[in-house]
Amino acid sequence: MKWDRVLRLFAVVIAVVVIAVFSVQPIFPNVKWLPLTKEIPLGLDLQGGVHVALEAHDTEQAKVNDENMKQLLEAIERRVNAFGVSEPIVQQEGDRRIIVELAGIKDPDQAVRDIVKTAFLEFKTEDGKTILTGADLKNAVESSDPVTNVVEVGLEFNKEGTQKFAEATSANVGKRIAIILDGNVLQTPVVNEPITGGKARITGYANLEEAHTIAVLLKSGALPLKTEVIEKRTVGPSLGADSLSKSIKAAAVGLIAILIFMLGYYRLPGMVANFALVVYGVIVIAIFAAMHVVLTLPGIAAFVLSMGMAVDANVIIFERIKEELKSGKSLRSSIESGFKRAFVAVLDSNVTTLIAAAVLFYFGSGPIKSFAVALSVGILTSMFTAITFTRWVLHLTASTGIKNTKLYGAQGR
Incomplete structure (x- = not known):
């Protein structure tokens, strides 16, 4: 019966790995051997495009006010959407400025001319x-x-x-x-x-x-108002591809370092945490795809940051479990007690970060909002994997008969 649980755990591992292979395709679009899945749209800084700041001016026919700025924003949005641009950003900034970001534009100059005509x-x-x-x-x-x-x-x-x-x-x-x-x-x-x-x-x-x-x-x-281009920044596709490549490499190095540390320091729980981290990555990428989250450099940074917070939650939990084991409690009791005692600390740290992300999303724009959304998704997912998934796998591991406390880092380190 115990080995039935081991086989069940092994089947779950295989399933997660397969799902992970399907899910990483959006962030590795040039890797041809990976199965194709729904792509996550890339932002201006990752695939190139143009950032334009427009300023409205008074004319004899119309003055700059809230109503005319609203009509101007709607007219520009209709034009941008009709051009077929993927995930454009059109938003008002201040009383008379409108920011437009178009990713993947082949001819940025012509696009700008068409917008302000x-x-x-x-x-x-x-x-x-x-x-x-x-x-x-x-x-x-x-x-x-x-x-x-x-x-x-x-x-x-x-x-x-x-x-x-x-x-x-x-x-x-x-x-x-x-x-x-x-x-x-x-x-x-x-x-x-x-x-x-x-x-x-x-x-x-x-x-x-x-x-x-x-x-x-x-x-x-x-256009209801005369508009002037006061700023135009163009990001080339090659520069965006280079930024994406470097970001992926940095994330991969950080992930490998985390996996090695967790496995070496926490042993069996560390292996469980690494497994949970893979599940965390799969869930986050799936949510990004479902929500059509535009992936930007700040978004990747938020993903890596939330990945670190996911590991941090496991560290707090595992340290609590070690304390319970050292006090003489059984393995199953130590796991249950460790999770209960660590829950408040994990919840507090994540809630305060979520509040900060909400503030960034409300007051920020463009890449800052992308960072806030990616961070929020990552934090909520990390709480799920740390509190529920890791707990379930640890209990499943304990049920297989592996009860040597050295494997849980309680002794002999």
């Missing part, structure tokens, strides 16, 4: 009268004719815009209506007949990518 659309008659603006648009979609290969942007007007366009085209049959974007005339088609369906086309684009950019700008609407 005014994108003011007008339809004007030959006498210069504006009949429609971008505010009358419902949708804009790029397309390419499979036969003629003509690339265009299809416009669909809202109810009010449809009525305006129908009235304007009815009154201007045989005349030209100019389509103007940011003051530049895109085309001047002739109205052959009234258009009552609420749709129009803009042609003359070189490719679908150019048409897609225009469609995105039109759908996001004109």
Whole structure:
């Protein structure tokens, strides 16, 4: 019966190792022999991209206030999201600044130009009268004719815009209506007949990518305020890959040092702690993937820090167990008593760190929030593995008949 428990423990170890192999793929994306799993998105500092600080300015038409800044933020968010950027960061900073971080951008300069474009659309008659603006648009979609290969942007007007366009085209049959974007005339088609369906086309684009950019700008609407780029930092993909490689190596060295120390100093409990540390890593990575946590350099630092705190909890517990063993208690009683006596100390240290992480998340931005989230996930997971999983494995080990107190570091060190 005792060996049945040993085999059960061995099966759990094998299962955890297999899960670990599947789970480490997101942080080792270039290791081809590992099975593919759901990737954890990498931040700007790990895969390259651009960091932009925008500042809003007053104009004759609109002043910088809370309402206009909210509209500006929403318009920029719509543009960034439509560009298909993975896990972008768009947030307001202060009264008139907006921070934008785009990871994995191939052409940062073009992305910035597209973000700050005014994108003011007008339809004007030959006498210069504006009949429609971008505010009358419902949708804009790029397309390419499979036969003629003509690339265009299809416009669909809202109810009010449809009525305006129908009235304007009815009154201007045989005349030209100019389509103007940011003051530049895109085309001047002739109205052959009234258009009552609420749709129009803009042609003359070189490719679908150019048409897609225009469609995105039109759908996001004109920016309500004049914006200026006051800071732009570009991180190259090679620099990001180098940072990721160095971070992984540093984490691996730290992990190996911890595993050797725990095994050498605490012996059998140390081996259990190492096993629990593997489980901890698997759970944290799985949570990161499930929450779509953007992994950054500060996030990796938080992961390593929480890994150290997980080991620290085990150290406190094992020292308590050794004290109980030295007092003459049985192994099972020492394990149970050690966990109970260490629980308050472990809980206090983790709760205070969680409070600090909450403060960082609330007042911080960008990488600081990434650090706070990764630290919080790591701490909560470490409490689970230390208080429940390690305890269960130690009891399971004690049930196998391995009761030599020297193996638990109580004597003969």
